[in-house]
Amino acid sequence: MVMTATSTIARNLAGWLLPAALILAWEAASRTGLISDGVMAPPSAVLAAFLRLFASGELVENIGISTLRALTGFAIGGSIGFAFGLANGLSRLSRDLTDTTLQMVRNIPHLALIPLVILWFGIDEEAKLFLVALGVFFPIYVNTLLGIQGVDPQLLEMGRIYGMSKRQLFFRVILPGALPAIFVGLRYALGIMWLTLIVAETIAASSGLGYMAMQAREFLLIDVVILSILIYALLGKLADSFARLLERLTLQWHPAFQPA
Amino acid sequence: MSVIALHPNREQERNRIDAPGTERAAPLPQASPAVPLAFSLSGIGKRFGDKTVLDGIDLDVPEGQFVAVIGKSGCGKSTLLRILAGLDKPTSGTFTIPAGSTPDRRSRIMFQEPRLLPWERIGRNVEVGLTGIAKGEVARDLSLKILDEVGLADRAEEWPSVLSGGQKQRVALARALVAHPFVLALDEPLGALDALTRIEMQQLLERIWQQQNFTAVLVTHDVAEAVALADRVVVIDEGRIALDLPIPLARPRRHGSPDTARLEGQILDRLFGRG
Numbered sequence: 001m002v003m004t005a006t007s008t009i010a011r012n013l014a015g016w017l018l019p020a021a022l023i024l025a026w027e028a029a030s031r032t033g034l035i036s037d038g039v040m041a042p043p044s045a046v047l048a049a050f051l052r053l054f055a056s057g058e059l060v061e062n063i064g065i066s067t068l069r070a071l072t073g074f075a076i077g078g079s080i081g082f083a084f085g086l087a088n089g090l091s092r093l094s095r096d097l098t099d100t101t102l103q104m105v106r107n108i109p110h111l112a113l114i115p116l117v118i119l120w121f122g123i124d125e126e127a128k129l130f131l132v133a134l135g136v137f138f139p140i141y142v143n144t145l146l147g148i149q150g151v152d153p154q155l156l157e158m159g160r161i162y163g164m165s166k167r168q169l170f171f172r173v174i175l176p177g178a179l180p181a182i183f184v185g186l187r188y189a190l191g192i193m194w195l196t197l198i199v200a201e202t203i204a205a206s207s208g209l210g211y212m213a214m215q216a217r218e219f220l221l222i223d224v225v226i227l228s229i230l231i232y233a234l235l236g237k238l239a240d241s242f243a244r245l246l247e248r249l250t251l252q253w254h255p256a257f258q259p260a
Numbered sequence: 261m262s263v264i265a266l267h268p269n270r271e272q273e274r275n276r277i278d279a280p281g282t283e284r285a286a287p288l289p290q291a292s293p294a295v296p297l298a299f300s301l302s303g304i305g306k307r308f309g310d311k312t313v314l315d316g317i318d319l320d321v322p323e324g325q326f327v328a329v330i331g332k333s334g335c336g337k338s339t340l341l342r343i344l345a346g347l348d349k350p351t352s353g354t355f356t357i358p359a360g361s362t363p364d365r366r367s368r369i370m371f372q373e374p375r376l377l378p379w380e381r382i383g384r385n386v387e388v389g390l391t392g393i394a395k396g397e398v399a400r401d402l403s404l405k406i407l408d409e410v411g412l413a414d415r416a417e418e419w420p421s422v423l424s425g426g427q428k429q430r431v432a433l434a435r436a437l438v439a440h441p442f443v444l445a446l447d448e449p450l451g452a453l454d455a456l457t458r459i460e461m462q463q464l465l466e467r468i469w470q471q472q473n474f475t476a477v478l479v480t481h482d483v484a485e486a487v488a489l490a491d492r493v494v495v496i497d498e499g500r501i502a503l504d505l506p507i508p509l510a511r512p513r514r515h516g517s518p519d520t521a522r523l524e525g526q527i528l529d530r531l532f533g534r535g
Contacts, residue, residue, distance in 0.1 A: 158375040161347065161368075162435075163392045172388075176379040253379040255421045 041223035046230065049223040058212070063231065066197060066208040069125065070235075073132025074193045081137040081189075082182075085144025089178070090170075095145075102141065110134045111199055123204035128197060135196040136189040143185025147178030180254065183247045190239040198232055295322040296358065298443055298475035299344070303353035305499075306339050313339045315499035316353070326469060326476045328486035330527060331496035337479045338447055340496065344477055345369035345445045367443040368436040372451045374428035376420040382431055383407065383416035389438035406434045409468060426457035430464065437468065444469075446478040450485065459515065462488055466511065483527050487520045488513050495530050503530040 023043050029035045030042030041049075053059035084102065088095040110131060121127035151174050159173045201210025209228050216224035251257045298321050306314040313336040321327055331337045342348040343355060345367055357365050368389070376385045386403035387395075394402060407413045410430040420428060429449060436444060446465075450458045466489055469476050480486050486493045487507055495503035505527065509519055 154371070154373060154375050155377065157347075158371075159388075161345070162388050164388075168391065172377065172380070176377070179379075251379075253419045253421065258419070258421070 038222070041226055045223040046227050049221070049227050053212075053224065053227070059231075062207060062209050062212045063235075066201065066210070067235070069128045069201075069208065070132060070193050070197050073129045073197070074136050074189065076129065077133030077136035078140050078186075078189060080133070081140030081185075082144055085141045085148065085182075085185075089145045089148025090174070099145075102138075106138045106142070110196065114200070114203060118204050123206060127204055128200045128208075131200045132193055132196045135192040139185045139188040139192060140182075141185075143181045143188070144178065147181030147185075148174060150181060151177035176253075179250060183243065183251070186246075187240060187243045190243055191236065194232060194236045194239070295324070297321065298323040298325065298357075300356045300358065301343075301353065302356070304340070304343065304350045304355060305352040306336070306343065306348065307351045313499055314343075314350070317496075317499075317501060319494065319501065319504075321475060321477070323475055324473050326478070326489060326491045328478045328480055328490035328493045329496060330480060330483060330486050330493060330531065332531065333481070335496045336499045337496050341369065341445045341447050341477060341479045344443065365442040366439060367445060368439070368441040369445040369447060370432055370436045370449045372448045374420075374425075374432040376428055376431055376435075378420050380420075381416065382412065382418050382420065382423070385420065385431055386416075386435045386438055389435040393439050403434070403438050406438045407431075409437075409471075410434045410464060424457075426453050426461060429453065429461065433465070433468070437472065437474075440472060441474055443475045443477065446476065446480075448480055449478075450482075451480070458482075458485070463512070465489065470511075483524050483531075484515065484520070486527070487523050488515060493523075493527055495527060497531070503527065 026035070026040070027043045030037070030040065035042075050059065084098065088099055113131070113134070117127045117130055121130065155173050155177065156169065159169045164172065197208075198210050201208040202214055205211040209231060213225050213228035216222075216228070248257055300321070301317050301319040304314055304317040304319075305312065317340060319327075329337045329340060339348060343350050347369065376382075377388065380388075383400065383403055386407055387399045390399045390402060393399075404413060404416060407416055410433055412427060412430055412434070415423065415427070420431070423431065429452075432449070450461050453461060462485060465476075478486070478489060487509075490507055493503070493505045493507060494501055495505070503526075505523070507523060509523075513520060
């Protein structure tokens with residue numbers, strides 16, 4: 001167990017080697033004047049900006065606002081997408097009625113709706129929530145549907161032969177069978193969630209990380225701009241790690257998640 | 261086994277297997293008073309569209325008999341088995357399960373694939389066989405007991421993915437037998453196993469059949485397997501019974517003895533139209 005624990009930590013650390021090396025090279029390039037201060041701030045300056053904004057409370061507040069927006073939008077869009085995915089996976093009638101419409105709407109890039117959304121909601125919270133929810137809806141919907149449709153019909157037949165009720169069939173056969181695909185949708189949706197929020201906050205907001213970056217650009221505070229970008233990257237990675245943790249916990253049965 | 265003797269869906273199941281438009285026959289007069297019939301097929305036909313798969317099958321199987329059904333691919337043997345297990349309805353004819361001494365006449369089917377739920381541990385997979393019959397502590401005890409019979413009691417807490425093909429099929433057998441079915445239908449359950457595992461599984465199947473006294477119907481395309489296991493071999497050709505041959509050999513049988521070879525030859529001759 002100790003061996004596996006250390007090797008897991010070592011494997012996780014390995015992923016951070018490259019970013020660490022890049023940061024070192026970047027700092028060196030800035031110090032030697034290879035990269036001018038007007039193009040990129042050195043990592044040390046970004047760190048200083050981080051400490052400054054952290055101390056003033058501005059950073060924490062903006063991260064808090066952005067995270068809340070992201071998660072609220074995700075919860076709304078994700079739950080509607082999941083509900084439609086379940087309904088259309090389980091009921092032919094529901095699929096016949098709604099799938100064509102949903103597939104048509106899916107082909108509109110949701111960011112193309114920004115002008116319309118600003119007209120509807122101004123730059124209030126609703127605008128961001130709407131865009132995030134819309135962006136998150138489709139990957140969750142499509143993959144839930146796909147997962148349910150992909151459940152092994154032989155297992156379904158087996159469940160029926162053994163007299164499982166519809167409820168038992170759903171919880172013991174259909175849902176666990178669809179779960180790997182649902183997780184693919186979840187991870188994809190988390191990526192879209194941040195992407196949408198960044199764009200929305202950059203274009204139309206009066207608070208949040210994207211707003212902070214845009215303000216900094218106005219005042220040519222390149223260190224703050226880079227800091228915002230890095231924080232976005234970290235938040236994205238955090239969300240993905242969380243999804244993978246959930247995956248590991250719920251898909252223990254899957255050969256891909258078993259210790260070799 | 262009084263816990264599992266009750267089955268609420270018994271009547272429904274019996275109704276379901278009758279072909280539409282045919283009257284259910286009264287319990288048949290028994291061929292021999294000593295051994296009552298497990299089930300009786302009379303004039304069973306099955307068509308899918310224009311294609312006639314089964315064409316007038318008559319078959320009486322006494323309780324506790326081990327019947328092997330053999331035929332070339334597409335001869336209708338699997339369809340026959342699905343009718344027996346209540347998965348398909350015949351287009352014509354009657355399938356009768358006489359009301360007999362045993363109050364519970366549940367039937368189970370075992371497929372070529374194990375069809376285990378990959379996300380449930382072995383023990384829970386076996387408990388699927390007790391759906392609607394027993395749960396909780398009782399189900400756990402019964403499933404452990406039957407897992408012990410198939411030699412996998414120590415694997416109850418493992419995931420199906422770590423088992424070999426033969427072991428998975430043994431779990432599927434345990435799941436089919438945990439509720440002590442009256443009829444066990446086997447659809448080429450050993451077809452996907454390697455030769456050595458097959459022989460092991462045949463011995464296991466024979467031993468459990470002798471202990472539990474269920475009626476077994478084994479569909480196979482392996483003539484040696486049929487002769488090794490069955491009391492009676494039925495050859496199906498173009499939807500009809502072409503040969504109904506008793507196998508009066510003592511058990512346990514040995515692979516490759518002159519007697520089995522002679523019977524195998526007889527069946528093969530009939531299968532390829534040389535007899």
